[in-house]
Amino acid sequence: MKRKIPSFIEIYRSLIKIPTISSDNILLDKSNKNFIDLLSNYFADLNFSIQTKQIIHTDKYNMLARIGSGQGGLLLSGHSDTVDFDEKTWTKDPFTLTEQDNKFYGLGAIDMKGFFVFILDVISSINTKKLTKPIYILATANEETDMSGAKYFIESSTIKPECIIIGEPTSLQLINAHKGHISYSIEVIGKTGHASNPEDGINSIEIMHSIIQRLLLLKNFLKQKYQHKNFSIPYPTMNLSSIHGGDAINRICSICTLNLEIRPIPGLTLLQVEKLIQENLQSIITRWYNRIFIKKLYSSIPSYQCSYKKNTTRIVEKLCKSKCTTVNYCTEAPFLQKIAPTLILGPGSIEQAHQPDEYLDMSFIKPTKNIINKLIHAFCF
Ligand SMILES: [Zn+2]
Structure with missing residues (x-):
């Protein structure tokens, strides 16, 4: 079939060239509009119908492209944004696709602009007139920050594909579960005074000490109570990440702040984690009313598991000739996965994601095209 779009490498180059950095720092954060427009044009040239939607109150966009009609089908999904980069550590231009030593270098080479290049390349050689079920392509915004693109998509989506594949760099290993992430900042506000008279003030470090004791009990409880044998660390983890408090040696410490994160396994929800934190600290919070402030840092991400009870898992395992694993x-x-069974499978290694001189090893090219082709034929023909 005759190509209607540029070559693999030309598309790759054009997508890497457009900065789509997502960052909590507004000075670094960029709109992904130009990227979404270009990607939409490529898919439109392959006769896809395109829907782009602006994420409310932002300059970020999602794209949903569809070809073929009917129920079911396949959704191939990726995020359009990248992380920020450190100029001092990159030896190559992050926005110029550089071919060297059998590798393609560039920011987003694997995480994950490259995935769209593979999809375009494979579909350009398929006779899409013979599709019996739809192929959907989703490009989301803000995955690297608050995942607002994906959240917005599921709120407004009415499609029901049979299978969703997220092309994150898994070295083409099939993934059906990962842990979640929730982080907190706990601030204790005591009352300062001269160190010579401890009774004169309220020492926030001492209150934080009792908070940490409770948290460590909770850490142990989580480890004992929740287990998931498929993970290398088979229980929810808690990490006390940083603590700051106090100033002068002769002053009672008034403010002490602790940051921590918890990574729940599938089976432990974010709501349960929040409840456990609240329950474990409640008596201290009550005793020191209006002196302890707990707030969540960043956007929480639930754990995820695509069940083996789903037919989809078995079909994709068979295509990949390998069993699902976890990350x-x-x-x-x-x-x-709220709209359809979701698995993660994509080219490139996670070891190179978010790293200087991010690259795709060219050894992934052939097997990636092969597996995308098989997925489309299994779910859309
Ligand atoms: Zn990613």
Whole structure:
């Protein structure tokens, strides 16, 4: 079939060239509009119908492209944004696709602009007139920050594909579960005074000490109570990440702040984690009324598991000729799986994601095209 779009490498180059950095720092954060427009044009050239939607109150966009009609089908999903980069550590231009030593370098080469290049390349050589079920392509915004693109998509989506594949770099290993992430900042506000008279003030470090004791009990409880044998660390983890408090040696410490994160396994919800934190600290909070402030940091991500009871899992395992496994990083899967069984499978290694000189090893090219082709034929023909 005659190509209607540029070559693999030309598309790759054009997508890497457009900065789509997502960052909590507004000075670094960029709109992904140009990227979504270009991607939409490529898919439109392959006769896809395109829907782009602006995420409310932002300059970020999602794209949903569809070809073929009917029920079911396949949704291939990726995020359009990348993380920020550190100029001092990159030896190559992050926005110029550089081919060297059998690798393609560039920011987003695997995480995850490259996935769209593969999809376009495979579909350009398929006779889409013979599709019996739809192929959907989703490009989301803000995956690297608050995942608002994926959250917005599922709120307004009416499609029901049979299978969703997220092309995050898994070295083409099939993934059906990952842990979640929730983080807190706990601030204790005591009352300062001269160190020579401790009774004169309220020492926030001492209150924080009792909070930490409770948290460590909770940490142990989580480890004992919740187990998931498919993870290398088979229980929910808690990490006390940083603590700050006090100033002068002769002053009672008035403010002490602790940051911590918890990574729940599938089976432990974010709501349960929040309840456990509240319950474990309640008596201290009551005793020191209006002196302890707990707030969530960042956007929480639920754990995720695509069940083996789903037919989809077995079909994709068969295509990949391998069993599902688990990873320790978070993706949009817990959100997207609300509309259909979702698995994670993509080219490139997570070891190179978010790293200087991010690259795709060219050894992934052939097997990735092959597996995308098989997925489309299994779910859409
Ligand atoms: Zn990613």
